Amino acid sequence: MSIYNAPIRDMQFAMRELAGLDEVAQLPGNEEVSIDLVDAILEEADKFASGVLAPLNRVGDQEGAKWKDGEVLTAPGWKHAYGQFCESGWTAVACDPRYGGQGLPKLLSTAVMEMWKSANMAFSLCPMLTTGAIEALMLRGTDEQKDMYLPKMVSGEWTGTMNLTEPQAGSDLAAVRTKAEPQGDGTYKIFGQKIFITYGEHDMTDNIVHLVLARLPDAPEGVKGISLFVVPKFLVNADGSLGARNDVHCVSIEHKLGIHASPTAVLAFGDKGGAIGTLVGEPNRGLEYMFIMMNEARFAVGMEGLALSERAYQHALQYAKDRIQGTEAGVRGGPKVSIIHHADVRRLLMNMKSKTEAMRALAYVVAAATDKAHHHPDEAVRAQNQAFVDLMIPVVKGWSTENSIDVASDGVQVHGGMGFIEETGAAQHLRDARITTIYEGTTAIQANDLIGRKIARENGATIAALIEAMRGVQAELSAADGEAFAAIARSLGAGIAAVEEAVAYILATYGKDVKAASVGSVPFLKLLGIVAGGWQMGRAALIAKRRLEAGEGEPDFYQAKIVTARFYADHVLAQAPGLAYTIVNGATGALELTEEQF
Amino acid sequence: MSIYNAPIRDMQFAMRELAGLDEVAQLPGNEEVSIDLVDAILEEADKFASGVLAPLNRVGDQEGAKWKDGEVLTAPGWKHAYGQFCESGWTAVACDPRYGGQGLPKLLSTAVMEMWKSANMAFSLCPMLTTGAIEALMLRGTDEQKDMYLPKMVSGEWTGTMNLTEPQAGSDLAAVRTKAEPQGDGTYKIFGQKIFITYGEHDMTDNIVHLVLARLPDAPEGVKGISLFVVPKFLVNADGSLGARNDVHCVSIEHKLGIHASPTAVLAFGDKGGAIGTLVGEPNRGLEYMFIMMNEARFAVGMEGLALSERAYQHALQYAKDRIQGTEAGVRGGPKVSIIHHADVRRLLMNMKSKTEAMRALAYVVAAATDKAHHHPDEAVRAQNQAFVDLMIPVVKGWSTENSIDVASDGVQVHGGMGFIEETGAAQHLRDARITTIYEGTTAIQANDLIGRKIARENGATIAALIEAMRGVQAELSAADGEAFAAIARSLGAGIAAVEEAVAYILATYGKDVKAASVGSVPFLKLLGIVAGGWQMGRAALIAKRRLEAGEGEPDFYQAKIVTARFYADHVLAQAPGLAYTIVNGATGALELTEEQF
Structure with a gap:
């Protein structure tokens, strides 16, 4: 049977160091929220998730x-x-205290929800x-x-x-x-x-x-x-x-x-x-009410993408550490080793790990922005955060769920033949993940919402602000010493340029040829997810560098953050320019056949 | 229930116009093989595949x-x-006549096998x-x-x-x-x-x-x-x-x-x-004997990748033509349309169609080369074809099967919520496809065979010849008139350059750091599959252009070939440079973590 343990350390990192738990705890209404309370809740939730669910x-x-x-x-x-x-009391975590809820911040309920969905x-x-x-x-x-x-x-x-x-x-x-x-x-x-x-x-x-x-x-x-x-x-x-x-x-x-x-x-x-x-x-006005709730529901399904990826990763990792097969590459007749020693198993695991951490980082940052959008005393800050949340919800939903299919499939692959046997449990994650790109609006529906209502309708204002923020992180990465940071900065830079090119195409095309823009909508959603995930991985690497230089925290954890960000840059962000090419050039080929020619 | 009909027209095109059925029919031992015989066998096989299996x-x-x-x-x-x-008599198609077999060419038995595997x-x-x-x-x-x-x-x-x-x-x-x-x-x-x-x-x-x-x-x-x-x-x-x-x-x-x-x-x-x-x-010497047969078995599993993609495509296409949902994009209150009118459904179908045709073209070309490797009277031609076959077998196996998972998953997506319901049958193709990247050697095993025994060991001689052949097609595409050909030539050129860059890296790295080379082995296998598939799609587009200009054959079919090749160039070949980037840069991030840091 596959074991699940909540990735509490990475959750804490994403909550505290990327999403700004401190700031969220200081919002009006969150007076009782403290780091200690949050840690205690995470610990209890982990017990229930790993022990019961x-x-x-x-x-x-x-x-x-x-x-x-x-x-x-x-x-x-x-x-x-x-x-x-x-x-x-787990049903009440995020609910209104007037009806018996605990009214805890979205950032915290998100981490707790991730556990239920992984478990x-x-x-x-x-x-x-x-x-x-x-x-x-x-x-x-x-x-x-x-x-x-x-x-x-x-x-x-x-x-x-x-x-x-x-x-x-x-x-x-x-x-x-x-x-x-x-x-x-x-x-x-x-x-x-x-x-x-x-x-x-x-x-x-x-x-x-x-x-x-x-x-x-x-x-x-x-x-x-x-x-x-x-x-x-x-x-x-x-x-x-x-x-x-x-x-x-x-x-x-x-x-x-x-x-x-x-x-x-x-x-x-x-x-x-x-x-x-x-x-x-x-x-x-029923549909209008549904749309108000839709952000919440779509975010939650995005969390399923993250959560299933985490579960599939843990499952595959355990197998890769346990399963003895073959010798180290290039070592004939050497001792048999666990398969985590094999290069492609590592590549698969790093793919799973880096995407999962990127999804978590982005989702938690969006959750914190939701808290600020609802509770920040400054109306301008609320509006700015709400715009960011609205932009990113289709990305969290669409990108995380599309990822989860690939990540769960990678998990099956790590298991080799055993992955195809249902008793192993790896295949269940793939089967479960396959619904997430469909319900609460297919990826195409998310993508059309993204390019239409969230970008074209406001002429790209919010995404321009996002690009500026990402450029800021890229500049910091470029200025940081070390080969890893140069690699991350290079891929992130190419990724941001790809987003810019694609946004320019969407803004120029959406109004005059909505079908041509729509052909690129899913590739664009994936592109923005990859690059926004890379932005967070870049931030994580910079934070890790500061921690390591200051001698704070666990060196193993923070070194791994830098390596994982680099892997993500070289293997995942590297796909960004190709996606931009498809978005900008891919409409004609997709639309030209008559129905009979299919 | 899902219906299957063998794609006989595309099979004929791939056999006759891409793989050189005429030339195969003229090989010693194939004296009784004629276009008419081949067509009759395809027709009978289709009846059995669609009617019984x-x-x-x-x-x-x-x-x-x-x-x-x-x-x-x-x-x-x-x-x-x-x-x-x-x-x-279907068990005997490819077998030796001395033991009751029909001894038909590999090119023909391949098309027949595709039908059994699709059905x-x-x-x-x-x-x-x-x-x-x-x-x-x-x-x-x-x-x-x-x-x-x-x-x-x-x-x-x-x-x-x-x-x-x-x-x-x-x-x-x-x-x-x-x-x-x-x-x-x-x-x-x-x-x-x-x-x-x-x-x-x-x-x-x-x-x-x-x-x-x-x-x-x-x-x-x-x-x-x-x-x-x-x-x-x-x-x-x-x-x-x-x-x-x-x-x-x-x-x-x-x-x-x-x-x-x-x-x-x-x-x-x-x-x-x-x-x-x-x-x-x-x-x-048992393992040695197994390896002799391995090419055959791996090719056959590659055919499963192609065959399941074809089946999933037919299934999704039928649904997309039948299912009425929504109106044309940008047409509020217009009539309801079948979902093939929606841009992303078309993108998904074109993805499925173009990859399937590319896989078929490549596999049939490899099948014909196998016939020449076995039966050509000129020893040098036999050797040259055998080297090409040896190089491409891991690609046909690994690339086609990896594709089939994505294509079958795209097929589920086209069905929306119905795709997740088992009665629909779309999910079965995904479940069936999931074994193909594992058995007869996982994709990683194919990829290590490819970069090690098929490229590094002979210092890239055969792949250099392949690159030269692909450059020749690219030059023809560049010289052809029309926007579509310019687009195909551009993406194929970038793809070939990506292969060259990756091969140079593999040749420089394999001998001194096999693990670093191996991290890029699966990305390289995918890259070579994408580009070799693009090479065949480019050839198909050029042939189609000549047919159309000469007023030969069915215009709808040949026009579709050009559009499909263009789609493939803009959407699939576009991924090639990113894969080369990963191959050349991706080793450090994949290998640097200790086992405990995972």
Whole structure:
């Protein structure tokens, strides 16, 4: 069985030295946050992740969730673990104290979330979806809705779901057909079928609170005619006790490539007369509310990319240290060695390690910016941070998840033939990772959001500021002594130039030929991820150099930071100019064939 | 269910116009080969592949092979299909006519093999392994062994296996421990356990002929003490009838990520007194014999990379044409369109299509060179072709299989959420593809063979000739009119320069620091694959231009060739300079960490 231990030292480094935990702790509302408290929470979370959740990851994959007569049984041990998770207060970490939450900073809840997702991604989806539903109700729910649902959702006693997709409405929510009929008493009857509903049905709690996109009778066509409703599995009486079973039923669950333990439900609303729901916020603004929450959800899926990469790396590393095979290269008849001695195994491990650290650094910096965007006393600082967060969310989501497929696949490769055997567990990470580039908006949807709403619409203002910040780090790297720093500075410089070239192309092209710009959107998202990750790796190397020169901290850790940044520069950042070439030149070849010529 | 139809038009193009089918047909021994015969065989093979094998691909994945009390049951319908396969003579296509084979050229058997592997990769492994065993016996078997086994293996009445791997001896065969004890009567008793034996046990034939690596009592340590034995499941009487059950038993089969229908057996030899076998060739030369066959087997696995890419492409293309979602970019409120209209779906499909065509072109050119290496009357031409084949085999194997993982993953992405649902079938291609970079030598093993035995050992002579040939095509492209040709020439030129830079580094480094060279070996293998693929795409574009200008053939097909080559240049060849950078600069960062610093 694969073992997981939270990479606490690297998390601390990313939180304290890259993301500015001190600064976050000084924001209004974070008065009780201290380094000691943060460390204590990380330690407790690690215990739960490594001790309770990680051991259930494999049984979840093997047994999966099972559908029977409309009920869904979670895998053996899951219900108990969920109970412990709630009792330990983990559902409440990031929630509003008014409803029982702990109100801890995003930076901290991000590190904790990384652990859940590394330890057991399929499990983590349940609290993640609940968090999304909590936010929707916090943002737009009536006081009555808040009082009825939030305390029990924050405590984890009830879970939440998001019901968007229908068979004909996947990425295109304008096609949503589920209907909501007003009953005249403030409630609505909901009719329709939703698919791909994560934890849409399960046996871990007494109630499930569904948030559902549906159309009112008089709603306009398209995305501006969609409203948001809250539809509980069991109706809730005025005293908070459970009432009648609502008319929402799980028709089936999907047989999926991965995340087998996370039930993906087909839900039928209203087959027996109508599912009772209440409106959240104003009519016809449902999609708008979804978009407000989207940043949060997309960031969380980006964390899955990071978390699965970390898990796959730990798994492969352990195998590479244990597995004895062959001799040192060039040493015939020498002693047999562990495969970490072989050059390509090292290359694979360094690829996994350096990308994972780059993803973590970038994600935590974005998490800290989110805290500042919400809580900084200076409005200009808030706005500046929000713009940065908005720009980077599609990158954290798209780049980290695309990476995770490659990293998990590298992990299989390190295992050789054993990687292909399911008992080894390496293949599960690849299977689990494969959903992350699809749900909460495919990579293409992230990429179009990035080049359209986040760059073209504001004529590149925020990304210009980012480029300036990255140039500053590159200048510091160039000025630093040593071959490693010269190498990092060179690749980062070429990477930033590639981003500049690509941004210029996007700004020049988007308005007049959106398809041509869009062909380059995913390559651009990857380019920006690679370079922004390199920016953070460069910062990390500079910090490490200062620590080493000052004789502070663990030399092994900080030396490794410099080596890892250099590897990233030579192996990952090196791809940046080629991506820019594709973005700038690649539209014609992609668009020229007729449909029949394919 | 996913439909497969052999891409006969592109196969014909690659065979006739790129690989020189005419020239192959004129080689001694190929007197009966004509364009008409080839077309007739392709057509028949397509019927069998699309009509019989492809429909069994999904049931094979779902039901898999099942172990029970030492027996292995193949999936429903498989035994019958195997019988039809043999009756139709498909097992004999490439075999020696002396033993009932048809002796058809490698170029043709390659195209036919592509179909089996696209239609049903798990099925195709059975005849593929049999072919390997046939070759071993052809090469080094005694007349008695040949007469006893070959006719029934060529006809498919019996199948063959290759028994190399043991738990402690994966990539490192020096560690093989299976013992062979001479009985004094010309037979040997074999004792040991072999793992990962493809079709090591099954119910499709009455007998299975195992070829087994084992050590004689007096054998030296390491790779020079391994001998090759033939060990049938049932002993064979002098009259060819089946005798006693031999002491080789299937202990279990593996539960794998993919190719579920291909039983991967653990075989115990000699648990009940010793499995009877006979020696193939001379003692202690077993590994050498394996290496002779290795080119063939590695090429065949490379074909799996191509074949799964083709299958995944067809699957995704069909979905992209059928699935209606969203409107044309920039057209708000316009009619809903199929997703092939969306820029990123096109980019994904063009990525899949262009890589698949490049892999096919390169593989078929290598197949034709194999025919010339074996049959050309001029010894110098034979030698030149053999050197080219030896250089390219690790590229066809490593590059095509690495590609197939990406291409199959792109296929999942085109399907969106449906791609993650197993019923869709897109995920199976990814799961099946994931083994191809591992078995018959991992990509790293291919890459070390490439830079060591194929480049450094001969000081780059063969690759210098290849570079010269590629430069010739680049010059033709540069001289051709039109924006597309300028784009292709530019990227191919940059790609060739990248190969030159990388080769210079390898030649300068390999002898003095093999680890540093090896860090770049997989990136180099990918680089050479990308550029050699681009060379063939460039040739294809030039041929297409001549056809179009001469008014010959189908304009749609030839125009598409030019567009596809251009896409490949802008999107795939564009990665070449970055890979060269990594090869030349990437060693230090990969090798510098201590084991503890990971």
